[in-house]
Amino acid sequence: xxxxxxxxxxxxxxxxxxxxxxxxxxxxxxxxxxxxxxxxxxxxxxxxxxxxxxxxxxxxxxxxxxxxxxxxxxxxxxxxxxxxxxxxxxxxxxxxxxxxxxxxxxxxxxxxxxxxxxxxxxxxxxxxxxxxxxxxxxxxxxxxxxxxxxxxxxxxxxxxxxxxxxxxxxxxxxxxxxxxxxxxxxxxxxxxxxxxxxxxxxxxxxxxxxxx
Amino acid sequence: xxxxxxxxxxxxxxxxxxxxxxxxxxxxxxxxxxxxxxxxxxxxxxxxxxxxxxxxxxxxxxxxxxxxxxxxxxxxxxxxxxxxxxxxxxxxxxxxxxxxxxxxxxxxxxxxxxxxxxxxxxxxxxxxxxxxxxxxxxxx
Numbered sequence: 620x621x622x623x624x625x626x627x628x629x630x631x632x633x634x635x636x637x638x639x640x641x642x643x644x645x646x647x648x649x650x651x652x653x654x655x656x657x658x659x660x661x662x663x664x665x666x667x668x669x670x671x672x673x674x675x676x677x678x679x680x681x682x683x684x685x686x687x688x689x690x691x692x693x694x695x696x697x698x699x700x701x702x703x704x705x706x707x708x709x710x711x712x713x714x715x716x717x718x719x720x721x722x723x724x725x726x727x728x729x730x731x732x733x734x735x736x737x738x739x740x741x742x743x744x745x746x747x748x749x750x751x752x753x754x755x756x757x758x759x760x761x762x763x764x765x766x767x768x769x770x771x772x773x774x775x776x777x778x779x780x781x782x783x784x785x786x787x788x789x790x791x792x793x794x795x796x797x798x799x800x801x802x803x804x805x806x807x808x809x810x811x812x813x814x815x816x817x818x819x820x821x822x823x824x825x826x827x828x829x830x831x
Numbered sequence: 832x833x834x835x836x837x838x839x840x841x842x843x844x845x846x847x848x849x850x851x852x853x854x855x856x857x858x859x860x861x862x863x864x865x866x867x868x869x870x871x872x873x874x875x876x877x878x879x880x881x882x883x884x885x886x887x888x889x890x891x892x893x894x895x896x897x898x899x900x901x902x903x904x905x906x907x908x909x910x911x912x913x914x915x916x917x918x919x920x921x922x923x924x925x926x927x928x929x930x931x932x933x934x935x936x937x938x939x940x941x942x943x944x945x946x947x948x949x950x951x952x953x954x955x956x957x958x959x960x961x962x963x964x965x966x967x968x969x970x971x
Contacts, residue, residue, distance in 0.1 A: 621961040625953075627945065629969045634948045636970040641948055649953050651945035653967075657840075660931070661941040664967055673940040673963040677956065682935070686966050726962060741938055748931040750910065757912040757925035760837060764921060773919060780914075790969070797971040804971040 621675065622726040624648035629656045629667060629790050631763055631798055655763060659790055660756050663746025666789040666822065672725060672735075680725075680735045682744045684825040687718030693813060693821060714824070721827040734827060744826075755785035759795070766798055775799060789821070835921045836902070838866040848922075850915065854903040855922055859893075862900050866924070870900055882908070940965075 626648060628637040633654045641650045658664065662671050662683045670686035673679055691714070695707020703711070725732040736744065762777030778795035785791055792812065793804035803809075813821055834848040834855065844865040849856040863869045867877050870893070874883040882905075884892045891904045902924065906913045910927040934941050940963075944954040955963070 622964070623958050623961045624964045624966065625955065625958065627965065627967050629967050630971065632970060634950075638948045640968075640970055649947055651947055651953055653943075653945050657943055657945070658965070658967060660926070661934070661943060662965070663931075663935065667967045667969045670964060670966040671940065673955075673965060675960050675962060677940050677959050679935075679938045679940050722964060726964075729962065738938060742936060745932075745935045748928045748935075750912070750928045753925055753928040753931065754912040754914070757914040757923045760925065761914045761916060761921060761923045764835075764837060764843070764923070765916065765919060770919060773916060777914065777916070790967075793971050794969070 620726055626650045627653050627658045629653050629659050629664070629794065631655075631766075631794055655760060656756075656790060656794065659788075660748075663748055664790065665746075665785075665787050672722075674730070674735075679741055680730075682736075682741055683746055684744070685822040687715040687825070688822045689714035689824075690821050693816075698810065718825055718827060721825075751784045752788075755781045755783075755788070755791065758784065759791055762795065763798070771799075832920055835919075836865045836924070837922065838902075838924045839926055841865065841867055848902075849899070850917060850920075850922070853907070853913065854901050855915075856894065856899045857902050859898055859900050862902075866902060866905075868905065870897065875900070875905060 626646065628650065630637050630652060631654050633652055637652055664683050666685070668686040668688055669683050671679055671683050672681035689711050691703065691707040691710040695704040695710065696702070721734040725734050758777045759781035762774045762781060765777065766774035778798060781791045782795055793809065796808065797804040832848070832850070834846055834850065836844045836846060836848070836857070838844070844861070846857055846861040846865055857865060859870050868875050871881065874881045875892070892901050893899065903913065906924050910929060912925040912927070913923065915922040940955060942954060942956045944952050946952050955965070
């Protein structure tokens with residue numbers, strides 16, 4: 620079974636912010652650091668964890684989707700104590716378990732797995748980057764570049780513009796908040812934005828019923 | 832004025848360019864290193880791809896006896912997103928959404944090269960022959 624996990628950290632902080640996590644995970648697979656969120660742009664990822672399944676020939680057999688994360692944190696997490704209720708933990712285990720089962724099935728069976736999409740199905744599931752998303756990416760790049768060069772005030776305008784142009788991107792939102800002020804990515808603004816989703820998902824569930 | 836150009840995947844490039852609104856006039860000699868494009872007799876070319884410079888609109892693309900090239904005009908013709916900070920003199924030329932969509936629609940996994948924490952570069956293409964579970968995460 621020739622199968623490899625390639626983990627990509629979408630993280631402007633680079634090795635400084637990611638290395639403690641990577642060390643703690645003791646990974647047996649490559650962990651790459653994507654300070655500019657290049658992979659998100661290439662694959663249309665708007666949140667983490669997102670995943671893409673790529674076969675031995677380099678073809679996408681499942682486009683970008685939520686990688687086993689659930690919205691349980693929205694309903695079952697005590698925001699003060701950060702404790703998840705038993706119900707929340709069970710929901711999280713169920714969602715992750717179903718996703719990992721599908722992944723395992725593919726790893727073992729390859730193209731015969733029911734979770735591999737046909738080309739037509741895969742195309743239907745592709746993200747469709749629009750021009751304002753491309754412009755958001757350019758603003759994000761400029762903001763990051765200026766921020767890294769010490770022009771933090773000048774950077775703010777472009778980072779905010781990236782958020783405005785691509786509001787579906789939680790990665791831009793949280794990364795730019797975090798750049799502007801460490802801790803802001805998980806602060807009150809984050810929770811207000813999550814609550815504003817209402818019935819819409821934070822993590823759209825991966826459609827992992829066989830053949831979907 | 833000295834202008835930093837961040838052109839798609841090219842490394843940042845400092846050039847003596849002339850910004851005019853949405854236009855950025857670059858010495859033709861800096862064009863390849865800054866953008867990967869070069870001006871030839873048949874047009875402006877990147878690898879095997881050449882785009883003819885429209886004869887009737889040549890003045891939008893080249894001036895000073897073809898010594899300067901307008902990267903802004905090229906970006907407009909390719910629908911590239913462009914953002915610039917005129918105070919600090921930094922220009923970003925990104926990839927067009929259409930190019931991103933077409934790349935995905937081919938279902939060929941777009942390649943990239945990124946470092947591991949030790950700084951060693953890895954390309955996605957290095958894993959050809961394996962099933963790859965490409966998964967993102969972040970510390971934020």
